[in-house]
Amino acid sequence: MQALQIFLQNWIYLIGAMAIFGIGLYITLTNENIFKIIVGLDIIESGTNLFMTAIAWHPKAVMPIYTATNQLVVNGKVVSADPLPQSLVLTAIVIGLGTTALALTIAVKIFEKYGTLDVRKIKEAKR
Amino acid sequence: MSEWKDLTNFFRGRSFWMLHYCTGCGAMELPPTMTSRWDMERFGVIPMATPRQADILLVTGYLSLKSLKRLIYTYEQMHAPKWVLGFGSCTINGGVYWDSYNVIERLDKYLPVDLYIAGCMPRPEAILDSFKKLRELVEKGEAKGYEKYVKNYEWYKANQDRVLKRTKPVLQKPEEVTRSA
């Protein structure tokens, strides 16, 4: 029961993160539509972010905010969840947003110039 | 000095190197003359490949105008003590071709013939005899055809030109030959 709880509370996120990562990779590698590829990249990123968020937790963690009732340190040992990954994830999300925005811009430009969104057709004449 | 001349003439008479200009049927008589049956090498006479090496020019038969030209050219390439042997009646009077439009009658008019071998055909014995006769003439210093030719070159040249102008270059040019082939 305890194991299941630990699984449900922690490992499922890790496995889920990996699964999302894998799905994203699959989408990226198998779709030829640029927009789908960009979506795939986004999903990969989400997987990574989820992964990072999940690692901050451990079974007996408390929230990392110092209040009267919230004991961050028990018996000289830190029991709070790690706050840093969340901040990292925020940064990563922002960066991911930037990348996605740029990718979409380029995709639109590509459609303007090449007239297609199929990555296989974005080719110059062979030299 | 005359002894020296005699000596050279003696050697010359015993070492005839022959260029045989084989036209017509007369050439047939030469193989037996050269080989075992009559063996002309006994007299120091051997056939030569080029006019440069030869002493006597043996003309064995009729001469068409075209071949006359070659003959003259050949004769002029021979070196100075040189003699012409006319072989068979063709060289004397045209033989059976006496009335041909394209064959000369008398070789004598075009080249200084030192000795004629009469007959149609002359036998090998006659050829050998002619070599002996020529040797005698040379030793006596009487065979001077080559000097005569130089001396009377205008006359010979006029005769040659008169008949040779009847010939035109009828041969194809080499490139035409290759093209047709």
Next chain:
Amino acid sequence: MIFLKLLEGIGVGLLSLTVGLLFMGLARKITARIQRRYGPPVLQNFIDVFKLFSKQSISHGFAFDLGLVAGVSALLAAVVFLPMGQINLFPHNSSLIMIIYLMTMAYLGMAMGVSSSGNPNATIGVARALTMMMGYELPFAAVIFSVYIFAKTGSLTNIVAAQGGGFLNWNMVRLPFGFLAAEIALQGMLGEKPFDMAIAPAEIASGPMVELGGKYLGFGMLQHAVGIYLETGIMVDLFLGGASNIWIFVTKQFELFFIALLINAVLPRFKIEDGVKFMWKVPLLLGVIQALIVVL
């Protein structure tokens, strides 16, 4: 002393010319007899040479003159180094390879002379002669070097000395394969049939000699005479144990020449490439076998 040597040298030259011309005359005579003819007088070649030198001639220029003179002179210069019986002018200076290279100069001179005439037949003849030379030099070299290794010396004088003491010491007996190979190579060297492609009169109008007349042809004949003398002489020194005096030497030379003559009289001509191929098959194999035997 020097004058004596000089006189001796000139004497040797004259000797080689005489013997060579005599051999040529004998060759004609013997060939005639083989062909059931009477044949010319033995001295016919002397007559021919004299006649040729008394004839007028044309020249194609100085290179032409020089080349033909060089043809004879270089061979005459080589012949003085050849030990022949008791006549051995320079016993310390008779390296075989040196003599062979000196002979090469004669060929070069001759080739230069006739080629400068501008007649393609001459050049074809020279090209053939050189090709044939490559053919026979190879087995001959194999033989020479076997003899060198066998006799542990490169000087003809010493090679002759090493064969002293009777018939069984001759290299001919001790190096039989080598002798055979050299004998075939000699056939090529002398330009006798079946290796006379260079002067094939019916194809290329006697090849190198095509433009030669008068004294130039005379020089050519003299070169051939000295060449015969020199080549057979080398063979005698190499294989037949030299000689104690000049008469035996010439006799031995003639024996070798006689064999060549007999072959010459009965065989037709090779095609040039076939000639070279033959040389590189039979005599070279013999020479290599000989060299193997000697080395091992």
Next chain:
Amino acid sequence: MNSNIIWLVFTPLIGSAIAAILYRVKFLDRLVTFSTFAITLLLLFSVHVGQSYTFNLNFMGKIIPLSWNVTHLSIFMLYISVAFGTLLTFYSLMDKSRMKGFLLLLILAANNWIFTTNDMVGFFFAWELMGWASIVSVLGGRDENSSRHAALYYAMMSIAGSYSMFFGVFTLWKLTGSLSISTNVAYLSSIVGMHPWWVLGIVSLFFVTFMIKAGIFPFHTWVPMAYAYAPDTFTPFLSGVMSKYGIYGMLLFLPISLMEKGMPAAFGLPWVNYIFMWIGVTTAVVGTVLAFFQDDVKKLFAYSSFSNLGYIVAAISLFSSVGVTAGIYHAFNHLLFKGALFITLAAVISRTGTSKMSEMGGLWRKMPVTFFTFFIGIASAAGIPPFNGFGSKWLIYQAMIKQHLPFATVMLFLASTGAFMYLFKAFHSVFLGQRSARYDNVKEVPVVGQIVEYLLMFAMIFFGVQPGYILKPIGAIVSSMGLKPLPTMANGYVTGMFSNVYVPLISWSLAISFTVGFILFFISAKHKYVSQSDNYTAGQIPEEWNLTPETYQFSWKFYEPIEGIFAPFFRIKIDGFFRGLANWTAATSSAIKEIFVSNAQIYAFFAVAGLIIFVIAGWVA
């Protein structure tokens, strides 16, 4: 200290800078080049055996001693190379080819450096300098496309060679911590008994370089192209001097073979030497055979050079006293006669504007001095006494026979006979035979060129008749290598193992017999001179057949009969190997290129695939 050795390097560098500034004015460029060569030659008189100089170079905190050391070998090589270079540059004063003097001076600097240096860094630098300067020099040939192609090919081989040497230098440095050539050679000699394969590996790294530079089989393929398409005035230097750098390098490393006790022997030689000897013999034969069939006269002589270097390699690989003597002697002789031949060819080509033998012919009347130089040159090259090529060839045979190597000797003899054949082919096709009408106005080279040709003729005869002047210094070299030198005799003697040849005797004999011959020639009946077209033509008049001198000249397919004999060997193409390598590289290149002509997904896939492979590798490890 003996800093004058340094000046041997700096003087040409300074000269080169001056010449480079003046290079637009061709004459000034050439003049500076010539003067620098002459000054260097004068400087050489102040350099003596045993002098040394060291300069400490600070590189990355490490002290690298650049040392110079004059040995017998180096002084010999210096004299012959600089003297020949002086002659060549003097010749080039009036020359029209596009050789650039300052590049030649760079090569001279490298030349002096290579021959005097005793440290591998300096050697490598000089080698590179020499290599690049010569590559750029090759670019200036008459036919621009061909010379570009040749220079590129040469550059590729040269780069491969220098990388090989680079590698070898560092390996030795790592092993011994020293950059001195003599120290390293001594070290290699000391360990060769224990680790023969190691030593062989390291030495072959160097030897590949040397073989490439000397053009030894199977690295010869650049030689014909580079020689043929280099500027005509540069080719003599390329063939005469630059091919000897490889020989010099080999001579530096060959003493190791003396110590090879750990190696099995073959025919009385360490088998490495035996194989190397056969490489030399193969070079000689292959060069000869290929030379038969060339139409480009420079190419023909390029193959000839290649063949002659085979002789040298075969001789020095024996590493006996006769062998080394013969090798160095032949190196000198080859420098002299091949230099002379290429200079005459430069003269001919400058006058006729072509190097195709089928387009030349009959030039001997127009260029008699050149003709005679060429004649003596080919007589030397064919090894005819009393000219200079004889002694060395003769010694080479002796060295081979002394080792009981009859087959190799026979092959060399074949090469020699073959040499006579192709030399005559060139001789005939260029100078003899019918002269084409367009060469009716060809003139002899200018006086400057004639002076050089006379000097070369004199040198070829002088060193042929008096071989002692060369053999004595070589004797010193040989003894400095730890071998017993050949006994020294009077200057005229070529001292051999089996017998001696007194060359002046040959020349006297020749002189007398020529006198006799000419007396006979002049007392006999008169001759008259006729025109070249007065030939026996089977009674035909050439003009009527439209036979022109060009068509009447026999120079095309000169040795056709033996083409059939050698046909099976022509199927084996060494050039084909390198070309095949190049083609394979190109094909691989186009195949690999295909990796990079796909879309973003594929690239992403590559990355992911790579990642997965590595992860699995990490998992397994």
Next chain:
Amino acid sequence: MNIFNNAALLIGVPLLFAFSIPLFGLISKELAKWVTLLTIGFNASFSFYILFAHKYPTMVVMGNWLPPFGENLYIGPVAAFLVFVISMIGLLIAIYNLWAIKKGDVIRFSVLFLMFTAGASGIVLTGDIFNLFIFMEITGISSYALAAFGPERRALGGAFKFLVVSSIGSTLYLMGVTLIYTQLGTLNIAEIAARINQTTPGLLTFAGILIISGLAVEAELFPFNGWVPDTYTGAINGVSASLSGIAAISAVYALFRIAMTVFGKSGGAYVSTYGKIDLMALIALLATATVIIGELSALSQKNVKKMLAYSSMAQMGLIAVGFSIGNKLGVYGGIFQLVNHSIAKSMLFLIVGVLVAVGVGENIDDFKGLWKRNPFLTLTFSIGAFSMLGFPLFGGFWSKFSIVAASVQRGGWYDFIIGLVLFASVVEAFYYLRIVAYMFASDVELPKVKTPITPAIPIFILAVSIVAIGIFPQIVGTFSAQAAGELTHKMSGYILHVIPSIAAH
């Protein structure tokens, strides 16, 4: 510990001006370009000051949060030198851009270019493994955008490929960083480096592989380098020059900072890494493959720009080979080669840019007879080519020399690697020399072309510096040697400078 907080200006000033350029752009487009120039000029002079006048194992500490707790910038010998090189090359390219960028959105280009330079400097300066990621992304995003810049549509295709591959790469890097963080709970490079042996080997190896793979994308190592040719070819030449001259430096720096300092084992003659497999060996493998594939691909290119792109790839491989040898000489050679490559390759791209602009073209055949048409560009191109192929007396010689020397010194299978690399170098020599030989052909008669003055200035300076480095290798050598010392001795070279109090492990 020597704190010099002003050094943060190296990142701050470019970022500040980057985002204020639109304001300047309101006044004039030219002004925007000049502001870029001046900003990078400031960077260059400031880094010059740090390099030559300031004692440089120094740090920037944010808000007095000393490492390992706060984010910090560390300016050691490596960082000081590489920032200087990045800024100098950035400055020269900015000068070139004054002339080259006329059409299109000049203002946004300037913004992106400044961001790009700032990001690259940031990568080199930062002492935090996550900040490294952020700076990578800043550089990355700006370089995608830069690569897409320009009138030609091929730029878009290239940029998109770059984007996709690079995004995946940075995600992988982030995963790796996360994994390390789970183990050690810190993001500071020095602390991770000090405690790296406390981690689980399996996880460490996995993290290492993820990080190396992620960084190899930017460092152009096979098989993560698919984007290189298309992006380099597609981008305008100024951008290609900055990619090969600036981004390359930061990418290689990141790769080897992680591999050598973070994962590396201290002590021992050659740096190797903790974990189940030696990451240095892995990089050596990738690098060798990159060299060979890059050179071979470059061989059959008809387009000079594409050829240069492949050559870039191959050169990056060579640099990585040098670093991966792991001793001081090897790293010295690697850094030296990195600098040489940046200088020479950016110069070559600039020259191609000029040639295309003046109407010569970018195909090999267009280069025929260039010597007669424009000696200046021919000469500079030749200098660059010679430096690329390691011709003595040019910069590239010394670095190649050192790399080969180091490989031989290391021996073992590095002998084999260097053999392959040298073979590839022969190929490289061929295609460069082919162009050089083409340029000096005199059988082509075409009209002369003039060199514009503005782009000639950076080209001239770069060419002079190549020759100067070739003749006086100590210009780069001194700094390279110091940098090599820092990278090969992680404890004394890096960790103790950042966290002096850390207990030796």
